[in-house]
Amino acid sequence: MTPANTVLAISGGVGGAKLALGLERVLPAGELAVLVNTGDDFTHLGLRICPDLDTLLYTLGGVVHTGQGWGRADESFCFMDELRRQGGPDWFLLGDRDLVLHVERTRRLAAGERLTALTAEFAQRFGVRSRLLPMSDSPVATLLDTDAGELEFQHYFVRLRCTPAVRALRFAGAAQARPTEELLNVLHSKALQAVILCPSNPYLSIDPILAIPGLSAALRASQVPIIAVSPLIGGRAVKGPTAKIMQELGVQASPASIAAHYAGLIDGLVIDHADATDARGLSVPVVCTDTLMSTLADRERVASIAVEFAATLRARAVIRSRA
Numbered sequence: 173m174t175p176a177n178t179v180l181a182i183s184g185g186v187g188g189a190k191l192a193l194g195l196e197r198v199l200p201a202g203e204l205a206v207l208v209n210t211g212d213d214f215t216h217l218g219l220r221i222c223p224d225l226d227t228l229l230y231t232l233g234g235v236v237h238t239g240q241g242w243g244r245a246d247e248s249f250c251f252m253d254e255l256r257r258q259g260g261p262d263w264f265l266l267g268d269r270d271l272v273l274h275v276e277r278t279r280r281l282a283a284g285e286r287l288t289a290l291t292a293e294f295a296q297r298f299g300v301r302s303r304l305l306p307m308s309d310s311p312v313a314t315l316l317d318t319d320a321g322e323l324e325f326q327h328y329f330v331r332l333r334c335t336p337a338v339r340a341l342r343f344a345g346a347a348q349a350r351p352t353e354e355l356l357n358v359l360h361s362k363a364l365q366a367v368i369l370c371p372s373n374p375y376l377s378i379d380p381i382l383a384i385p386g387l388s389a390a391l392r393a394s395q396v397p398i399i400a401v402s403p404l405i406g407g408r409a410v411k412g413p414t415a416k417i418m419q420e421l422g423v424q425a426s427p428a429s430i431a432a433h434y435a436g437l438i439d440g441l442v443i444d445h446a447d448a449t450d451a452r453g454l455s456v457p458v459v460c461t462d463t464l465m466s467t468l469a470d471r472e473r474v475a476s477i478a479v480e481f482a483a484t485l486r487a488r489a490v491i492r493s494r495a
């Protein structure tokens with residue numbers, strides 16, 4: 173059954189999943205759809221691995237390792253131990269239960285199934301109440317031009333622990349990729365109330381999504397408020413290389429830079445109190461709150477604020493003409 177209302181969250185992995193979980197808990201059942209980055213996806217040991225989709229599956233399915241924010245809580249590593257013993261590549265950690273998803277996904281994709289369809293089935297099996305929508309069914313790969321040469325995303329992020337300095341990014345395959353019918357249905361639906369950009373890494377997690385021309389156009393054509401939650405707190409990233417990449421690209425790590433990054437797309441920005449003084453003169457309406465989501469209650473609170481902010485903009489018809 174199609175829900176009366178839909179809120180579309182746009183997410184990468186760990187940072188995004190925190191807000192997605194909050195949104196799922198504060199919205200009526202079935203009203204959340206999550207558009208997920210697949211630019212991090214890669215083929216490793218012959219397996220198709222979709223780290224951000226899996227983080228959302230595990231988080232919304234209630235099986236995530238809460239300390240890490242990724243992987244499963246109840247996990248064993250027999251495969252990894254043996255792989256190491258056999259001299260195989262051990263830089264990307266694969267738990268035994270986690271592995272099942274990659275094996276099944278690889279098998280089903282090879283049999284011609286679409287990533288969107290099998291993700292929906294995985295979500296159902298994990299008891300996820302929200303719709304999980306990959307950004308495309310065709311592969312897109314985030315590639316980083318760094319001082320250590322061009323790197324595939326997981327080599328930069330996991331193997332080299334984000335150490336190389338980033339000079340530019342590109343999203344191979346994005347120009348040819350198409351948004352899925354399921355996603356376009358959400359974006360064109362009268363039920364759509366708001367779009368919320370989670371506090372994911374704008375460069376690594378949100379830009380690959382926006383790089384798909386048909387998707388970006390449909391998003392910009394939507395007549396609902398689009399708001400973002402800033403991934404910075406006090407000019408720093410809670411986790412990961414967001415602020416480091418901003419510095420390397422010559423951009424100040426501030427809410428103004430986040431607003432500028434999403435200029436022509438967003439109608440409002442949620443920022444942390446710690447950045448309030450930097451927020452003056454921003455080009456979009458701003459809501460200031462404590463955006464650190466350590467506990468479940470934090471996630472629900474930030475989610476409620478984001479939903480209310482979007483509803484206020486909607487009521488005031490504050491939808492900017494999008495570039």
Ligand code: GDP
Pocket residue numbers: 183184185186187188189190224371372373374376377401402403404405408409410411412413414415463464465466
């Ligand atoms: P991803 O981009 O969603 O895959 O997630 P990462 O774990 O790589 O983190 C991306 C961004 O999320 C970083 O810039 C973090 O600062 C931000 N982030 C993580 N947790 C929080 C949080 O609790 N509050 C806010 N505002 N940002 C967060």
